[in-house]
Each structure stands twice: as C-alpha cells, then as structure tokens.
Amino acid sequence: MSAERPDFDAGRNLLLLGERRIIFHCHHYNLFLQRSIEDGLGPEEATRLQVAAAMESARPLLTKLYAKEPELALVDKLLLAQRLFGSLGFGQADCTDLTAHGGQIRLLTSHYAIGWLAKWGTASRPVCHFPVGFWMGALCAAAELPPERLQGRELSCHAQGDARCLLEIEVL
Amino acid sequence: MAIDEQKIIEAVSQLGISGNEEGLIPAFGLYLTQHMADYYNRISFAMAHRLERTPELIDDGQTLLMEAGHGCAFHTFGGIMKSAEWDAVVRPMLQTKEDWVYGMTAVVNTFGWGRWAVRDLVPGQRLVVTVQDSYEAAGYLRDYPRSASPRCYLATGGVAGLMNLLYVGDITQGPELSDAYYKQVFRSPSRFVGTEVLCRAVGDPLCLFIAQRLP
Numbered sequence: 001m002s003a004e005r006p007d008f009d010a011g012r013n014l015l016l017l018g019e020r021r022i023i024f025h026c027h028h029y030n031l032f033l034q035r036s037i038e039d040g041l042g043p044e045e046a047t048r049l050q051v052a053a054a055m056e057s058a059r060p061l062l063t064k065l066y067a068k069e070p071e072l073a074l075v076d077k078l079l080l081a082q083r084l085f086g087s088l089g090f091g092q093a094d095c096t097d098l099t100a101h102g103g104q105i106r107l108l109t110s111h112y113a114i115g116w117l118a119k120w121g122t123a124s125r126p127v128c129h130f131p132v133g134f135w136m137g138a139l140c141a142a143a144e145l146p147p148e149r150l151q152g153r154e155l156s157c158h159a160q161g162d163a164r165c166l167l168e169i170e171v172l
Numbered sequence: 173m174a175i176d177e178q179k180i181i182e183a184v185s186q187l188g189i190s191g192n193e194e195g196l197i198p199a200f201g202l203y204l205t206q207h208m209a210d211y212y213n214r215i216s217f218a219m220a221h222r223l224e225r226t227p228e229l230i231d232d233g234q235t236l237l238m239e240a241g242h243g244c245a246f247h248t249f250g251g252i253m254k255s256a257e258w259d260a261v262v263r264p265m266l267q268t269k270e271d272w273v274y275g276m277t278a279v280v281n282t283f284g285w286g287r288w289a290v291r292d293l294v295p296g297q298r299l300v301v302t303v304q305d306s307y308e309a310a311g312y313l314r315d316y317p318r319s320a321s322p323r324c325y326l327a328t329g330g331v332a333g334l335m336n337l338l339y340v341g342d343i344t345q346g347p348e349l350s351d352a353y354y355k356q357v358f359r360s361p362s363r364f365v366g367t368e369v370l371c372r373a374v375g376d377p378l379c380l381f382i383a384q385r386l387p
C-alpha cells in the first residue's frame with residue numbers, strides 16, 4: 001500500500017507522492033475556496049477551471065505511480081486510483097464500470113459533497129468538480145489517452161440531495 | 173517546559189492520518205484531505221490572474237483567497253487546538269499563550285506546507301513567521317513568470333488567523349467555532365491582518381509574513 005502513501009521529509013515539511021507535493025487541508029478550506037473561485041469567476045467558468053485543474057494535477061501523479069508498476073492491467077491501474085482517492089480522503093469510489101472507452105464512477109462517499117452539506121446545506125448545483133477531474137486524469141493516465149479526448153461531468157450529487165454522487169466520463 | 177517541535181512533528185506524523193474504509197479522514201473534528209498542491213495553486217492563481225486583468229478587480233482575488241486562509245485558520249487551527257490529539261501531544265508542553273503559537277506552528281510543520289518558523293512574537297501585538305518551500309510560492313515559480321506581488325495567500329491569512337484565535341478571541345478557553353464567533357473575532361476592529369513582506373514568487377530567498385493589529 002505504501003505506493004499510495006506520500007513520503008514525508010520532516011526537515012523541510014514536504015509530503016511527496018509521484019514527485020508531486022501533497023498538502024493537508026480540511027473541508028472548511030476546500031469548500032470555502034471552491035465557493036470563492038465561484039464568486040470570482042462565476043459558476044460555469046469556476047467548474048471548468050476546477051475540473052481542468054484536478055485533471056492536470058492527478059494525471060502526472062498517477063502516471064508516475066503507474067510507471068512503478070508497468071505490469072498492471074488497465075483495471076488494476078484504475079483500482080490503484082480508487083485506493084488512492086480513498087487514502088487521500090476524497091471518498092469511496094467505485095470505478096468498476098469504467099473502461100478505456102469511458103463510463104461511470106459512483107462515489108459512495110464524497111469529501112466535497114459531505115463538506116458542502118456540512119458547511120452550507122443543500123447545493124443548487126453539483127459540487128464534485130475535483131473528483132470529476134481526478135477520474136478524468138486517472139483514466140487518461142491508465143489508458144494512455146490524449147487528454148483532449150476526455151469529457152467529464154457529475155450526473156447527480158449527494159450535496160444536491162441525491163443518495164450518491166455519480167460521475168460520467170466520455171471518451172470522444 | 174519548552175515546546176519540543178521535533179517531538180510534536182514525530183507524534184503527529186505518526187498518527188498515520190489516511191483515509192478510512194469510507195475514503196474519508198475524520199480528524200481534529202474536521203474532514204481532512206491529503207490534497208494536491210498543484211490543484212490549489214492552479215485554481216487560486218488562475219482566478220487571481222483573471223481578476224487582475226480588470227483594474228477595479230485587481231485586489232479582489234487576493235481578498236477572496238486571503239479570506240479563505242482566515243477560514244482555514246479559524247476552523248483548522250481552531251479545530252486542532254481544541255482536539256483530543258492536541259491535548260494528548262501538545263498541551264502538556266504549554267505554559268503561556270505564546271506557547272500555543274509555537275505549538276500550532278509545529279503542527280503545521282506536518283502538513284506538507286513547507287517549513288514554518290516563528291521569527292518574532294510580541295504577545296498580543298505582532299507575529300513574524302518565515303516559510304521555506306511555501307507550496308504557493310513554489311507552485312507559482314514553477315508555472316508563471318516572476319510575480320510583481322506576493323502569492324502566498326493561504327499562509328498570509330493563516331498567520332493573521334492564528335493571532336486572531338489567540339489574542340482577539342481566546343482559543344485556549346475552548347470556544348465553540350461557530351459563524352457568530354468567527355464574525356466576532358475576524359471582523360473585530362482590533363483584529364490582526366497579515367502581510368507577506370518577502371515572497372519567493374517575487375524573487376526573495378524565502379517567504380516572510382507579519383501579522384499585526386489593524387491600525
């Protein structure tokens with residue numbers, strides 16, 4: 001499991017995973033920042049930015065982790081992403097429907113949806129932009145797809161009152 | 173007893189904070205994430221840059237992002253300083269209110285944010301903190317040209333927020349961290365404001381923050 005745990009350089013206070021910096025933040029900051037980005041840019045552009053930033057962040061990190069285990073099949077790479085998603089605290093994902101041609105990811109729990117509900121109550125729009133981008137980045141890295149071929153969206157969100165969050169990735 | 177930063181760092185980093193079977197990290201009364209610095213940096217700097225293109229909005233991005241830092245300090249630092257983990261690991265070393273500043277800074281030095289150090293603390297008046305390897309400045313330097321202004325918004329809000337929790341409110345008394353208490357402390361006329369005086373993103377060797385009371 002240590003492949004999915006960041007290394008801690010205690011002298012410099014650096015946490016590194018897949019050669020990328022990992023930092024602790026709590027749901028108050030994560031959801032406050034998300035709302036601030038919406039306040040600054042408007043909801044549509046803020047959503048696009050957060051999905052793109054999540055994909056940009058997750059893809060190289062997972063590419064590095066996959067490179068350490070080149071024998072892994074696509075399904076095993078996606079399961080690694082699923083374990084990573086959970087160990088980092090983003091929620092419990094079920095990606096068994098996902099293939100190199102796209103598919104859906106169910107979030108049995110979602111940090112962003114739970115955090116939004118706890119801070120602000122029921123949301124008027126889906127809030128799991130980071131998870132959408134994370135899973136686009138994970139599929140892109142695992143199936144070695146050009147990122148331009150992927151589109152992603154959240155079909156239903158726990159923060160809006162749905163039982164579960166459901167994400168969809170389309171491969172053009 | 174003095175604050176033993178190494179002991180705090182060892183103890184907190186050995187809590188093995190990681191997602192549970194539900195993929196969540198409940199700790200210190202919060203849901204934590206071990207998140208990607210690249211993500212925070214991209215969304216923060218993209219918004220700041222966009223607003224900077226419109227002269228009357230230049231300061232808005234900084235204001236929004238520093239306010240997010242105040243909220244982080246209030247809930248994260250506040251939650252930690254009220255937690256059972258704090259009581260077990262840090263509280264036995266605390267004698268004065270100032271010790272709480274050093275204790276919290278030691279805990280921050282397990283978050284992956286780069287190394288925080290208190291350079292000067294005047295009780296109730298002023299806090300000066302240096303940060304080596306600030307994730308905000310490092311991310312800025314990697315992806316953008318040298319900045320004309322400091323870029324460590326979270327840390328600027330965080331340093332001011334720590335002083336507010338101790339010397340405007342009083343976190344040592346374990347107050348409820350409610351919206352009303354936030355407003356009382358962070359909107360007080362005698363609240364602390366943070367300034368980033370040195371920043372690696374503008375070419376300085378490290379980042380340096382001063383929190384002092386509103387003039």
Ligand SMILES: [Zn+2]
Pocket residue numbers: 110113126127128154156157158159164165166
């Ligand atoms: Zn959701």
